[in-house]
Every structure is written in structure tokens, then in C-alpha cells.
Amino acid sequence: MRLSRYFLPVLKETPAEAQIASHRLMLRAGMIKQASAGIYSWLPLGFKVLKKIEQIVHEEQQRAGHIPMLMPTLQSAELWRESGRYDAYGPEMLRIRDRHDRDMLYGPTNEEMITDIFRSHVTSYKDLPLTLYHIQWKFRDEVRPRFGVMRGREFYMKDGYNFDLTKEDALHAYNRHLVSYLRSYERMGLQAIPMRADGGPIGGDYTHEFLVLAETGESEVFYDSEITDLRFGDREIDYDSVEQCQAVLEEFTSRYARTDETHDEAVFAEVPEERRRTARGIEVGQIFYFGTKYSEAMGAVVSTAEGERVPVHMGSHGIGVSRLLGAIIEASHDENGIIWPEGVTPFHxxxxxxxxxxxxxxxxxxxxxxxxxxxxxxxxxxxxxxxxxxxxxxxxxxxxxxxxxxxxxxxxxxxxxxxxxxxxxxxxxxxxxxxxxxxxxxxx
Amino acid sequence: MRLSRYFLPVLKETPAEAQIASHRLMLRAGMIKQASAGIYSWLPLGFKVLKKIEQIVHEEQQRAGHIPMLMPTLQSAELWRESGRYDAYGPEMLRIRDRHDRDMLYGPTNEEMITDIFRSHVTSYKDLPLTLYHIQWKFRDEVRPRFGVMRGREFYMKDGYNFDLTKEDALHAYNRHLVSYLRSYERMGLQAIPMRADGGPIGGDYTHEFLVLAETGESEVFYDSEITDLRFGDREIDYDSVEQCQAVLEEFTSRYARTDETHDEAVFAEVPEERRRTARGIEVGQIFYFGTKYSEAMGAVVSTAEGERVPVHMGSHGIGVSRLLGAIIEASHDENGIIWPEGVTPFHxxxxxxxxxxxxxxxxxxxxxxxxxxxxxxxxxxxxxxxxxxxxxxxxxxxxxxxxxxxxxxxxxxxxxxxxxxxxxxxxxxxxxxxxxxxxxxxx
CATH class of the missing domain: 3.40.50.800 (Anticodon-binding domain)
Structure with missing residues (x-):
């Protein structure tokens, strides 16, 4: 590309509204322009990086055997009433009424919709295991959006959903996601540490968040310093192998690493003192196993080989694609500007x-x-x-x-x-x- | 891909709600599932074709020198009040109120937002010509959505916008779009005929629609049969050449071809009788030159070489990406199912x-x-x-x-x-x- 023909509106001045480096640099480098509070246009340079990150996520998801599809941004309120989350979800859910006065919403996540797709089409254990994912715009009506794309309202996210016959199978899917996420982040030049986390409104007591260490992170994190020496690297992995995936999970989650939500001083105290670290982290992904929470509420059942009808075991798995631009810049910049890792650079x-x-x-x-x-x-x-x-x-x-x-x-x-x-x-x-x-x- | 590991929920029965072949076949082939009226999930097979079409559009737009970016789905009402379209646009605009009671809307098109980006960053003729485009989900709250993805409410569309110093330059951008659209459709295995059309709510009296002939088309069209013999083919074109682009425009638009909106019996009568055709067509794209309509209303001005401040000349250019799946199937199927052209087939x-x-x-x-x-x-x-x-x-x-x-x-x-x-x-x-x-x- 010739710069004379490109659209790269760099700013000389540092925009007053930007409090953190990534937000400042994305504005100054002509990557984004705020359209309204927490909602951004992706100018050509920003769009290129967004696509690079999206492409890595697609490649690594498909390498793990997960199947891409796409759900719409707007959802009917009906499905959310079935799961009970329509009323439970707070004012962060953007509720919309269409011209026929039907209650709609801008999806903040898709557990209900994917469960509806599943139950409409899958009835037998023979069609399992199944993991579907999509990368789509979502909306959370944050009361105080800030930090640019790091805590925006309209954001781009990969969310995937696994459907399995047993808890054991679902935990293999969980491990597969952990491995594929480690690979994805490393390809983006990031170290993202899986930390034991809290289920929140998605539910489930088996969940890890992936955190990138950065001074501007919103979470306080506590970890054993040995964990930052771990690399997934270019090892080959057979995603169908329960043992191989389980071994990676154990390698990457056996040392102490927790967010403030799950931090336990007593357990942390068992880590040798010289390896105890406290820092701040940016959440760039989360994986959940939540069992039959949605399948029971919404009737997503399959028949087993013995003819029994059982609710499927599910999990969901998210990567914050648009937020990753901010996280990468927070982790990789100097006083002169951004330093892109080769895996995501907009131009080589x-x-x-x-x-x-x-x-x-x-x-x-x-x-x-x-x-x-x-x-x-x-x-x-x-x-x-x-x-x-x-x-x-x-x-x-x-x-x-x-x-x-x-x-x-x-x-x-x-x-x-x-x-x-x-x-x-x-x-x-x-x-x-x-x-x-x-x-x-x-x-x- | 192994079918045993894929998610291809084909239906044996013909769904009762589907009135036209493409809708029926997309449901039966497990390509889409209705999420709510006029809103669809793209199941894996449908998603693959959608991405193939999107990729062709990206490649052909960039070949023509147009620059990709991405604007958000939700827009603030403010910009639309500036252009005067907030009140002018009817109930097809989905109006939304956020938690702070701000008026928002789900963008049906992006003239206002792109003009705002332009005026915020470009001030000199030196930065022209400039054509920016994006492919993004849009929403039109159709009173009676039907025909599957052909007339949905949430739809995927490429819209591009050119900014030029003079009307002459803007008409070259218009011609460039016409050429790139012809190439795009042919790569998808479609013949889409540019027909003189009406500006509608976008405005402008210089506009062509691209129509695919099909019995189920929503528009009645009138044309000289010679036009269906034209092919763009694999000719090389220099998109910077005013003459070359103009010649293509003349070749493809000099014969009679109009929709019912602009049809003129008297002019049509001059076509030799044996070449006069009446048929139905599906609109798959439209290009507009609308001059300074938005730039004047919104203050998108640049300084000329002489230091004068003038509003820029603009046009906008759309391709209905999601609708194209329906159009291709309408044009290419038999009693046993879909027949994908090689350029867009989900699997080779x-x-x-x-x-x-x-x-x-x-x-x-x-x-x-x-x-x-x-x-x-x-x-x-x-x-x-x-x-x-x-x-x-x-x-x-x-x-x-x-x-x-x-x-x-x-x-x-x-x-x-x-x-x-x-x-x-x-x-x-x-x-x-x-x-x-x-x-x-x-x-x-």
C-alpha cells in the first residue's frame, strides 16, 4: 500500500479523553474513531489488525476441530425468558422494541440461541461431540464505558459452545479450548495466563480466565512466578487426545494463579515467598464448563445408546477479539508508539x-x-x-x-x-x- | 471436512413457511435457521458461502483501490438529525434508547457516519480522491420480512463511499464501482445487469441498480435483449484510467435496461421489437452519485489548491452480501437442490x-x-x-x-x-x- 493513497489520519496531539496508553495510541495512530460512548469505528489500520486477530482465532479454533457459524446480533427476548436470564440480566443488556412491539435485545452472549439451534437439530448421542463457535459483534451497555476498545459497549468477540454426552467429554472440550487459546494468544505475541476465576452470570464452577499482565489491567492477580516461564511453543498436539489436552491443562494450571475474585491468602501462602507475585491483569478470554444449566432449562436432550434421554453437558468459551488490540498495545509499546508483534502487525x-x-x-x-x-x-x-x-x-x-x-x-x-x-x-x-x-x- | 464431524442439519421436509426456492433450499440444506422474524443464524454451510461472497467483494473492492474499514452497527441519532434523515426515515429504522436514555439506532446505511469520519480528518484536496468501504450487519425493520435472507431484517451488506473534489472525479469513482461490481458478480457466477434506477431515500439522480434475472424477483424489469450477451470476462482494467472505466460504463449501460421505477414506454418502444424483454429481477446492488447532499448538510469541506473551501462530491455504493446467497440460488438450482457456481461453493x-x-x-x-x-x-x-x-x-x-x-x-x-x-x-x-x-x- 502506498501511504499517499491510504487513509491513515494520525493525530499529533494526545487526545484528552484517553486515560491509558492503548486508547491514546489507537486514537493517535488513526486506528479508531469514537462514534458514540463506547462505540468505535475501525479506521483502515485498526480494521487490519482486527482482521489479523480474527483470522488467528478462526485458524486455531478450526485446528481444534471447532466449527464456525454465525448468529445474529439481535435476539428475541423469548429465549432469554426460557433460561430465566431475561430478568436476571441487569441494565447492561440493551433491550429493544421493534415496530411490532416485540421485545428484542442486542446479544451480550449466545448460550440461549445456540442451545435453541442445538435442540432443534440434534437428537442423538451419535451427533456428539459438537463444538460450534462464531465471531460476532456484541453489546453490553456499560454504565461508564472507558479505556477505548478495552471496555467498549459494542465489541467483537469469539464465543464457542460445546455439546457433549458426559461431563468427562465436556471437560475434554474444556481442555481443548484451553490449549487452542494458549496457541492463539502466543501467535498474537501475548502471554495470557489461565487463572482460576468466578462463573459470574454465565454460571458454572469450572472456569478459567486468561489474563495478560499489564499495569493498566482492571483485575488484581496473584500468581506463582514460575507460571510466566511457561510457553506453549510450537509443540504438536492431537486435539482428539484426552491425555495430551489434559496434560497441557495440568501444566498450565497447577501453579497458583488467581484473580482477586477467587484469591485465597491461605493457599497463596504455600507458594514459596520469592515466587509470590501480585500484579494487574487484562482479561482477554474465559472458558466455562457449566454442565446442564442451559440444556435442562431449555430441553436440549439427546438419546443415549441405551435409548435414555439425557440433557447434554455444555460449556462456553470466549475470546475478546476487539479488546485484544488494546491488550496487545498495553503489553507492547514505548514512548514513540505501538510495537506490533509480527503475528498481528497491520503491514509486514x-x-x-x-x-x-x-x-x-x-x-x-x-x-x-x-x-x-x-x-x-x-x-x-x-x-x-x-x-x-x-x-x-x-x-x-x-x-x-x-x-x-x-x-x-x-x-x-x-x-x-x-x-x-x-x-x-x-x-x-x-x-x-x-x-x-x-x-x-x-x-x- | 468429514461429514461425520460436521454440523449439517439437512431437512427432509420442505418447510411450510418458505415461499421461494432459495429460502426452501437454504433451510433444507441446513444453511440457515430463523432466529426471529427476518433474522437468521448462519449454520456452518451457510456461513461458508457468506464468507466466500464477502471475500470476493473484499478482493474486488481492494483491486479497485478502495480501502476497507469498519463502522459499528449502532449509531447515535445525533448525526442523523444533522442530515435531516432521522425524522425522514420511516418505521424501517430500528430506534433504540440506551440506559442513559440517549437516542440510538441500528444503522440501515452509513452516509452520515462516514461523512462525520471524513470531516473530522480530511481538510485538503491533497487527500482526495478517497473511497472507504465496509461490510457490516445492518437492520431494516421490514413490516413483513419474507423470502428468507432475500428480505430479512438483519442483513450483511457492503457499503462504500467516495469523496472527490469535483463532480467529474466523483463520476469516475462511480464508474470504478460499476466495473468492480460487474467483476464481483461474474466471479460469483451471476449475471447482474446494471439498470437505471431511482435514488430513493439515499438521494441522487445518477444511480444504477444491479439486477439478477429470476422469476421470483421483486422488481419488474424492461431491457434490450442484447444486454444479456455482455460479459466483463477476464479483461484487464486500469482502475485509475478514466477512459477505460468510462468505456465499460458505456458498454454496459447504453442499451435499454430499467426497473419499473424508471421505465419509459416511449423510449422502450425505440428498441427493436424482437429485442424487447420484460422479466423479473432481484436487486443485488446499487451505486449512487449524490453530489454534495451530505457534505453540505454536514460540513464536509476541503480546501482547494487555490485555498477555496468547497464541499466534497460523494457517492455511495452497496452490495447485498447476505441477499446474494438467495439470489445465486434463485438463479442456480434444480429440483434436487442447489447448484453452486465454483466461485462461491462452500466445499470445492x-x-x-x-x-x-x-x-x-x-x-x-x-x-x-x-x-x-x-x-x-x-x-x-x-x-x-x-x-x-x-x-x-x-x-x-x-x-x-x-x-x-x-x-x-x-x-x-x-x-x-x-x-x-x-x-x-x-x-x-x-x-x-x-x-x-x-x-x-x-x-x-
Whole structure:
């Protein structure tokens, strides 16, 4: 993409309303624009990152054998009356009346709707196990939306639902989700720690939240420092294997790690003192096993091999897709701007032309751009007539992990400069070497 | 995908509520489930097609130089009061009040919001031309939703907006959209004819609708039969070239083609009688040039090279993404089910195992499946223990364009059967030849 043809409205001033780094940086980098309280438009740069994160979630869910679908944003109140949650859910549920005076609502979650789909179509144990998920806009009418996309009202979320014959099977689904979530977050360059949590309005006493450590986190967390040494890494896993998934769960949840909701000082005291940590964390996902809570209330039953009719065991599993942009930025930025992990960067690298209009510089930049595109990469070429300082400031602000700088002096000796956004380190090399290096970084 | 692990709830009975073929077939093929009046869940098969169509729209919009972003579903009433449309829009606008009693609405379209984004960030002619688009859920509270996704209330739509300094530039943007739409529809296997139309509530006297001819279309259309011979085909086009885009517009709009809203008997009578046609059509898109209607009302002005401040010229351009599934099925089905064009098929081909459990048949099917996946294709392997007839009926119903049938008799002589869904023609060939043929069909 040529920057001269793109829409990247960066702001010079720090917006007064933004209290935390991610909100400030997303506004300054031209990623979002507030439409109304807690509701944002995703400008082109923000939209690109949102799609990258969504794509990782899709890939990892499908790798785990979960099946994508899509439920609508608006729901009928009827289903929520069946489960008893229509009255139980507070003013955070946005209630709507349509032109025929029917009670509707903007879905904050989808347990009822997916249970209705299940009971309408599945009647036999033979069709189990089944895990369906979708990524859809949801709404929670927060009384005081803040922190940009971190606590917005309209937000994008992946929510998945498993249906199993037995509690044992459902706990395998739970473990599968834990594994797939660990993989997803790591691909986004994040360490998200599963912590024992509270069921809240979804219900269920078997639940973990995934938290990213960050000073601006809304939750206080307590953990054994050994847990931050764990990595899922690129190990292969067979998602059908109960043992393999269970082993990952045990590895990642056997050390103390809890939010303030479930924190227990007595148990925490058993952790050796030098490993006890208190910090703040941002919640980026949660998994639940809640048994037959919804299937019993709503009649989602299947016949067993013996002909018995039993309610299915269920769980639900959420990843906050739009919120993750904020969490990633909170975990990865400096005073000059965002530092995108390679897995979610909106453009793979930036190309800065130090002398736009100079025929050698222009030709070299175009060659670079074309060669990277030919490799399937997506570079952002700053072809504006701007000072070098302004171009560097923009690249630093929007946080592309790699920058190639092309100037007349370097070209005389046949080199360009490759700069790492995170370390600030630069290296001179030939145009071809820079193309190869970027290709290696992204394994293309 | 193995059918035994998929969620494909096909219906044996024809649902009573469905009046037209596409609605019936989408329900029967397990593509959608009604959540409430005019609001649908997209079951896995339907979701896959929806995503294929969305992807084609994204690719063709970006090929034309248009920039993707995303606006929220809920909008504040304030912007609509500025344009004067809050009161003008009838009961089809879903009005919502949030917990702080602020007037909101579920966006039926986005002229106001995009104009607000534009005026907040763009002040100079140097940043023009600019075309932004998004694909987002919208809501129109139809008094009598019907025909499934063809006239739903919550629907998925691409809407794009161009901002230009002059009327001339804006008309080039108009032409660019016309070209990109022609390409998009053809990739979906559809012939959509641009017809002179009426501006309606969007406004503007320069507008074309794109109509797919189908008996169940809601519009009566009148056209010169020569127009159905036109194909965009695989010609290369430079979207920056005013001449090239203008030439396509002239080629595709110079013959008589109008909806009942703009039909003129006197002009139609000038078409030679043997070429005059009357038919019904389904609207699948519309493009508008409306000049400074919104930019003047909302103060979207830029400074010119001479330092003058002028309102920008705008247009908007919509493709009904969710509605297209219905339109494609109306245009392409038979008594046994859907016939997907290759460009949008949910799976590239089906694999039918005639004797599940037979080790040779199972091994051959698995080899087929793996070889197709290795080519980057996405086959659906019916590995259920079902009669051949039931498997064929399912494949015909869900409409995969190609089916490979593997049975013990054929395997004895080393052949499988490749069947074309549209023609019903079958051909025997080796496993390897079938893999190659499918690869050729999809150019992989």
C-alpha cells in the first residue's frame, strides 16, 4: 500500500479523553474513531489488525476441530425468558422494541440461541461431540464505558459452545479450548495466563480466565512466578487426545494463579515467598464448563445408546477479539508508539523513501515494494513528500515491526537500512538482502 | 471436512413457511435457521458461502483501490438529525434508547457516519480522491420480512463511499464501482445487469441498480435483449484510467435496461421489437452519485489548491452480501437442490464413499481427501454409514459442483467417478486423474 493513497489520519496531539496508553495510541495512530460512548469505528489500520486477530482465532479454533457459524446480533427476548436470564440480566443488556412491539435485545452472549439451534437439530448421542463457535459483534451497555476498545459497549468477540454426552467429554472440550487459546494468544505475541476465576452470570464452577499482565489491567492477580516461564511453543498436539489436552491443562494450571475474585491468602501462602507475585491483569478470554444449566432449562436432550434421554453437558468459551488490540498495545509499546508483534502487525514492514522524487530512491522503493508483494507480503510504502523525521515518527507511532529506509547516500554504495522497531537496531544491507530477511522473518 | 464431524442439519421436509426456492433450499440444506422474524443464524454451510461472497467483494473492492474499514452497527441519532434523515426515515429504522436514555439506532446505511469520519480528518484536496468501504450487519425493520435472507431484517451488506473534489472525479469513482461490481458478480457466477434506477431515500439522480434475472424477483424489469450477451470476462482494467472505466460504463449501460421505477414506454418502444424483454429481477446492488447532499448538510469541506473551501462530491455504493446467497440460488438450482457456481461453493467437491468401512474404499477416500487438501482445496467427505442414495441426495441438495464417488466395483478396475452437479454427467477415471481434474477446475 502506498501511504499517499491510504487513509491513515494520525493525530499529533494526545487526545484528552484517553486515560491509558492503548486508547491514546489507537486514537493517535488513526486506528479508531469514537462514534458514540463506547462505540468505535475501525479506521483502515485498526480494521487490519482486527482482521489479523480474527483470522488467528478462526485458524486455531478450526485446528481444534471447532466449527464456525454465525448468529445474529439481535435476539428475541423469548429465549432469554426460557433460561430465566431475561430478568436476571441487569441494565447492561440493551433491550429493544421493534415496530411490532416485540421485545428484542442486542446479544451480550449466545448460550440461549445456540442451545435453541442445538435442540432443534440434534437428537442423538451419535451427533456428539459438537463444538460450534462464531465471531460476532456484541453489546453490553456499560454504565461508564472507558479505556477505548478495552471496555467498549459494542465489541467483537469469539464465543464457542460445546455439546457433549458426559461431563468427562465436556471437560475434554474444556481442555481443548484451553490449549487452542494458549496457541492463539502466543501467535498474537501475548502471554495470557489461565487463572482460576468466578462463573459470574454465565454460571458454572469450572472456569478459567486468561489474563495478560499489564499495569493498566482492571483485575488484581496473584500468581506463582514460575507460571510466566511457561510457553506453549510450537509443540504438536492431537486435539482428539484426552491425555495430551489434559496434560497441557495440568501444566498450565497447577501453579497458583488467581484473580482477586477467587484469591485465597491461605493457599497463596504455600507458594514459596520469592515466587509470590501480585500484579494487574487484562482479561482477554474465559472458558466455562457449566454442565446442564442451559440444556435442562431449555430441553436440549439427546438419546443415549441405551435409548435414555439425557440433557447434554455444555460449556462456553470466549475470546475478546476487539479488546485484544488494546491488550496487545498495553503489553507492547514505548514512548514513540505501538510495537506490533509480527503475528498481528497491520503491514509486514514499512518502506521509507528519504528523498521522494529522486529517481534512484523512487525506483529502489518500488522494486522493494514489488518484490515484497511478490512474496505475498504486505508492505506500507511511505511515498509522501515529507521530512525524514515525520516519516520515521509515523512509522514508530503505527508500530510496524520492521522498517526499510531508502536514501540517496546508501544507494550510492548499494545499501538500504533495516530497522527493528522494538530494539531500535539498524543494519545496512543490499536491497536483495533486505527482501530476503523480511521474507525469512515471516517464513515466506 | 468429514461429514461425520460436521454440523449439517439437512431437512427432509420442505418447510411450510418458505415461499421461494432459495429460502426452501437454504433451510433444507441446513444453511440457515430463523432466529426471529427476518433474522437468521448462519449454520456452518451457510456461513461458508457468506464468507466466500464477502471475500470476493473484499478482493474486488481492494483491486479497485478502495480501502476497507469498519463502522459499528449502532449509531447515535445525533448525526442523523444533522442530515435531516432521522425524522425522514420511516418505521424501517430500528430506534433504540440506551440506559442513559440517549437516542440510538441500528444503522440501515452509513452516509452520515462516514461523512462525520471524513470531516473530522480530511481538510485538503491533497487527500482526495478517497473511497472507504465496509461490510457490516445492518437492520431494516421490514413490516413483513419474507423470502428468507432475500428480505430479512438483519442483513450483511457492503457499503462504500467516495469523496472527490469535483463532480467529474466523483463520476469516475462511480464508474470504478460499476466495473468492480460487474467483476464481483461474474466471479460469483451471476449475471447482474446494471439498470437505471431511482435514488430513493439515499438521494441522487445518477444511480444504477444491479439486477439478477429470476422469476421470483421483486422488481419488474424492461431491457434490450442484447444486454444479456455482455460479459466483463477476464479483461484487464486500469482502475485509475478514466477512459477505460468510462468505456465499460458505456458498454454496459447504453442499451435499454430499467426497473419499473424508471421505465419509459416511449423510449422502450425505440428498441427493436424482437429485442424487447420484460422479466423479473432481484436487486443485488446499487451505486449512487449524490453530489454534495451530505457534505453540505454536514460540513464536509476541503480546501482547494487555490485555498477555496468547497464541499466534497460523494457517492455511495452497496452490495447485498447476505441477499446474494438467495439470489445465486434463485438463479442456480434444480429440483434436487442447489447448484453452486465454483466461485462461491462452500466445499470445492464432495467425496462419496459407497461402502464405508470397506478398507479399500476408506483408504481411497482418505487418499483423495488428503491429496485435495494438499492442493489447498477444501473437500467434503461423506464418511457416514448411510445408503448411497441418501449420500447422493445430500450432495445434490447442498449443491457442490463436483462429486467424486468411490465404490468397491470401480476400485477393482482402478477408477472412481467424477460427476458434474449441473449437467449430471459422470466420467470414470483414475484417482490421480480425478485429483488433477479438480485441481484444474479450481486453477490450483
Amino acid at each position: 514492514c514499512g518502506i521509507v523513501n528519504l528523498r521522494q522524487g529522486d529517481s534512484d530512491c523512487d525506483a529502489a522503493c518500488e522494486r522493494l515494494e514489488q518484490a515484497l508483494i511478490a512474496k505475498g507480503l504486505d508492505p506500507l510504502y511511505d511515498d509522501r513528500e515529507e521530512r525524514a523525521g515525520a516519516k520515521f515518527a509515523t512509522m514508530d507511532l503505527i508500530g510496524l515491526p520492521w522498517r526499510i529506509t531508502v536514501g540517496p547516500r546508501g544507494l550510492k554504495t548499494g545499501v538500504v537500512e533495516l530497522t527493528n522497531r522494538r530494539t531500535g537496531e539498524s543494519e545496512e544491507m543490499s536491497l536483495e538482502a533486505a527482501i530476503d530477511r523480511i521474507g525469512q522473518i515471516y517464513s515466506v | 467437491c464432495g467425496i462419496v464413499n459407497l461402502r464405508q468401512g470397506d478398507s479399500d474404499c476408506d483408504a481411497a477416500c482418505e487418499r483423495l481427501e488428503q491429496a485435495l487438501i494438499a492442493k489447498g482445496l477444501d473437500p467434503l467427505y461423506d464418511d457416514r454409514e448411510e445408503r448411497a442414495g441418501a449420500k447422493f441426495a445430500t450432495m445434490d441438495l447442498i449443491g457442490l459442483p463436483w462429486r467424486i464417488t468411490v465404490g468397491p466395483r470401480g476400485l477393482k478396475t482402478g477408477v472412481v467417478e467424477l460427476t458434474n452437479r449441473r449437467t449430471g454427467e459422470s466420467e470414470e477415471m483414475s484417482l490421480e486423474a480425478a485429483i488433477d481434474r479438480i485441481g484444474q477446475i479450481y486453477s490450483v
